[in-house]
Amino acid sequence: MASVIRSDTEAVEAGRRLARLFEADASRRDRERRLPYAEIDAFTASGLWGISVPRAFGGADLPLRAIVDVFEIVSAADPSLGQIPQNHFATLERLRHDGTPSQQDFFFSRALAGERFGNATAEPGDRLPSEHETRVRRAGGKFLLSGRKVYSTGALFAHWIPVAARDDDGLPVTAFVARHARGVEVIDDWSGFGQRTTASGQVRLDDVELDGLQIVERGRREGIDAxxxxxxxxxxxxxxxxxxxxxxxxxxxxxxxxxxxxxxxxxxxxxxxxxxxxxxxxxxxxxxxxxxxxxxxxxxxxxxxxxxxxxxxxxxxxxxxxxxxxxxxxxxxxxxxxxxxxxxxxxxxxxxxxxxxxxxxxxxxxxxxxxxxxxxxxxxxxxxxxxxxxxxxxxxxxxxxxx
The missing domain is CATH 1.20.140.10 (Butyryl-CoA Dehydrogenase, subunit A, domain 3)
Structure with missing residues (x-):
């Protein structure tokens, strides 16, 4: 279970405490490409990964300025630990705009409980969302998801992997996949010379079974959002x-x-x-x-x-x-x-x-x-x-x- 943070000051102080902890071995983790499992657990237990959850769903919904400050503080100590939760926050923000009330209630509560959301968005060839080959198709009363993703920062450490895909009509959706569901393979093959411990590798999906709650229609509302x-x-x-x-x-x-x-x-x-x-x-x-x-x-x-x-x-x-x-x-x-x-x-x-x-x-x-x-x-x-x-x-x- 994660702590619950309620104020800007509390969030920034928690970020500073963690930064002092993360900084001590940041150089060694980089040199040895040692993945920060214990540090990620401490990060989520602090409650910082839940500070953007809307108040209607039990969160503090802190101003974005406080979130910017936390990311700066943590990234100054270890930028890989700053990057890993970036997609988690991006997912929660998109859920605020695109999720149904039942989807928001379920996934926001999971975030407050300390569960992490990763990322499986980009595809080989840097395709735009409208060109993604990853597909969700109906199969009776269920859905099946198949595809391949790259640059999947956070997926290896996640409880849930939000996957950018298209449905049977070719429209964009985000599929929330349980990290250890059957048909999910996360491959730690990130070999970049920087951000070495983000594990920004591949995700392969082979007929992963989902239900309707896990399929969020993306960007269907009229107008634009931030x-x-x-x-x-x-x-x-x-x-x-x-x-x-x-x-x-x-x-x-x-x-x-x-x-x-x-x-x-x-x-x-x-x-x-x-x-x-x-x-x-x-x-x-x-x-x-x-x-x-x-x-x-x-x-x-x-x-x-x-x-x-x-x-x-x-x-x-x-x-x-x-x-x-x-x-x-x-x-x-x-x-x-x-x-x-x-x-x-x-x-x-x-x-x-x-x-x-x-x-x-x-x-x-x-x-x-x-x-x-x-x-x-x-x-x-x-x-x-x-x-x-x-x-x-x-x-x-x-x-x-x-x-």
Whole structure:
């Protein structure tokens, strides 16, 4: 059973306690590619995986800003442990929009009890949801699910695996599959050089039997929502944490290990004037990225309101793209600048500091930031909101109310 967290302050404090625990062996887990089973159990037992459950179903429904803070804090300690629950939160958000009352009641209660939701969304070839080959077909009074998924972060640690599929009519659904159901195979073959302990491998599904409660129709309601923005913003918070972890290590090394540049005329690296300039710039970037993330969180919360307009939802989606741009830049800059400022000793294998850059480079590849610039430009110049799945094609007849 998981604890129940009821306030922003309680959530952030729980995140900090866990971060201190996770940080101790983060480098060793990365080096040995040791999967964090015990850490995941501690994470869910804390109650943090249930903080987004709506109040109508017994949860705290904390503001998204608090959730962003928790993901940043945990990811600064170990970004793999930040990424593993990302899909859990994305699933709960989508359930808020697409689930029937009985589906919401069942799965939200499971989340509050400490059960974890993984992910089996992407397919080989990076197909769009409308092109997925994974299918749910009727078989009498039951359903059968078959397909193959890749990049299934969280599935290995999950109690439930939400699977993106299409039904007999070709329409999108999410199938909630019990992790150990017959016909489910989770393969830990993730070999990326970063985010090494996320177990982001494959899921294979062979005639997995489901009932109607486990089939959630996806995106059938009229209009648009900010559910995908929640998923995107949590990714941004993970990048923010990666960058902050790298900056924290840079400051530590400058105070304890690094040498000042020849000709600087100072005795300590922490007094080097150009180093001070670069640390100052990275600190400004950190605070700017945090501010844009909090702004996006507040706009998403506003877009969830019953009386929210399409313009409110559009503003939230675009603000999330802006935050993702800046958190990506900060994570990559901070994890690279570490070596320039801390010097040759920082590259020694014993320190394993390259994990910051490896994690940043790997995780920021989830979305193409160059297309987010495009989406922001379309909205700012032409008042058009781009499809949040691809960022390439504007929705028709949707313009912002703001100049």
């Amino acid at each position: 559910a995908n923005a929640v998923s995107q913003l949590i990714h941004a918070a993970i990048d923010l944490g990666i960058g902050r972890g790298a900056l924290d290590d840079t400051r530590r090394l400058l105070r304890t290990l690094a040498h000042p540049a020849r000709g600087s005329g100072v005795q300590q690296a922490s007094a080097d004037p150009y180093t001070l300039r670069d640390i100052g710039a990275l600190t400004v970037d950190l605070h700017a990225a945090q501010a844009l993330s909090w702004r996006a969180a507040d706009l998403i919360d506003a877009a969830r309101a019953v009386d929210a307009s399409r313009a409110d939802v559009a503003a939230a989606i675009v603000a999330t793209a802006e935050a993702k741009i800046l958190t990506t830049r900060f994570a990559l800059d901070a994890s690279s600048k570490l070596f320039e400022l801390a010097g040759t000793q920082s590259t020694l294998e014993a320190h394993n500091l390259d994990r910051h850059w490896r994690n940043a480079r790997t995780h920021t590849l989830h979305d193409s930031v160059r297309w987010k610039y495009h989406a922001v430009g379309q909205y700012a110049l032409n008042g058009l909101l781009c499809d949040p799945f691809t960022y390439a094609h504007p929705y028709s007849n949707l313009r912002s109310d703001a100049e």
